[in-house]
Amino acid sequence: MSQASIAHVAIPKGGFAHELRATRVVWEREMIRFWRDKARVVSSLIQPLLFLFVMGGGLSSLVRAGTGGVDFKTFLFPGVLAMSVLFTAAFSGISMVWDREFGFLREMLVAPISTTAILTGKCLGGATVSTIQSVVVLALAGPVGVPYDPLMLLELLALLFIMAFMITALGLVLASRVKQVQSAMPLVQLIITPLMFLSGALFPLSNLPGWLTVVTHINPMTYAVEPVRSVVFDRLSISSQARAILDPGIYWGSYQVPVAMQIGLVIVSAVVLLFAAVKLFNRTE
């Protein structure tokens, strides 16, 4: 018997540093896969661009009378930013169904680390990928009449990152229940499309019928989209009437919900969804 020629490596007894390393490497994997998958990058940008230029352009003459002179594309811009993030992030979360199908989920879940560390890495990955993609849409600010204000761009990136984190966590919750690859994408459509339509991304929240007001106000996406629009509209030189129509803010009864509180609500939703996903994955795998 020849003696062991392979170095024995030591592995730690767990702890926070180890969990962080695990989170980091899960995030890193999302990055590697993102850069390798150029087709996904391109195809997920097409839908927001269609909305911005085709729907926005097509409807702008029709709605001009009601927007107080503001280009409809300008109004749509924050909504389309949110949309691009919404689809990419939802896909990042639901991609766990493929990880399960190809067995890699098991490789992650049998490691001596917490499910929280893995899913946090996944959410950070989804949020980073979505935010990077949104840069392409952000670059189109000029052509739709939004100034390239550096501070605004930074604020938008931060807001989109938080939104994407929340949506990736939602995608993970869905992925924990869906075992069939074929049903994953239809389910994303089923959940994400209403979230988008009921969030104020595509139309202002002012003067909606009563039931629509209720539904939009319980949709967490609403509280993620409104700060984005608010940050953009702060930089526009438009009349206060136009702002009141296009960016009325969110009211609970007569109480205007401050933007900071909206952001807080999104963060809370993100954390709740993440922990729900952890619970569900712990139970079912």
Added chain:
Amino acid sequence: MDGSVHSAEAAIEVRGLVKSFKSVEAVRGIDLTVHAGETFGFLGPNGAGKSTTIKILCTLADATAGSAKVAGYDVATERDAVRRSIGLVFQEPTLDGYLTADQNLRFHGELYGVDRATAASRRKEVLDMVGLYERKDDLVQTFSGGMRRRLEIARGLLHSPRVLFLDEPTIGLDPQTRASIWQYLNELRKREEITVFVTTHYMDEAENCDRIAIIDQGKIVGLDTPAALKAGIGKDRVQIATGDDAAAIAALKEKFALEGRMVEGLVTFAVQEGAAFVPQLFEKLGVPIRSVTVTQPSLDDVFLSFTGTSLRDAEAKGSKFNPMLAAGRSRG
């Protein structure tokens, strides 16, 4: 003849293990001790309870009753300690095809918290061992089935586990690749101080193990070295094709006091000095014989003698009802 390596602490210790799925008992009371450093085979047809047992030992499933210790840690109460001490190679592939071989290993090393200073050299060593170092920067999706399995073995070893579990490591591979996988596993035993626990339903592969447990319908029915198991039978196996099988079985009993049964469509019985027995058989049986095969005892015969059925027939029965499938856990 009881395994070559002994240590104060058993690598795996299982006591009264039971696992029930709703109304089905997949594992029905298993007791088992695997010594440190030994290669232990877990042999049985599909649905016998092999995968269920391995899942419990790897902390992926809870036992309904009984206890198990792996590398000295309790699988129920010291989950992470068990996980740090074991390497796993599953039946189903668990690699990311969109990553390179080296990236898959790096991912694993980070998940297990392998010391960064030694991680790179360790990756090289395990890749070298399975002959994949030259392909380390290729995407895993370009690998063949055998290469993937080798990479999984390398990955299972990356964090220097004390026990390596392999669940059907050669399933679905061609015979040549199967042989090469075993070559790597035998090499591994020489190079690392590691206990290997392997499940298989290939008899020929079980010959590579120091000791074998034969599991059938959730119970261990035999446990010893391959040589001792075969010696325990002491008889040759004779299979005959006849014109009238029922009459042949009756005649065997009446004229030779031999217990014949149908195995794989042939009248089969065990007898000492099988080759010398054949002339008598032709003389006295009184039923037309179309062909005769005499074989020395193999593990297949061991299996037959312990379970009353050949592994292939047991397989056919097992596939009709597999408790793992019934519990809806066939994948992932």
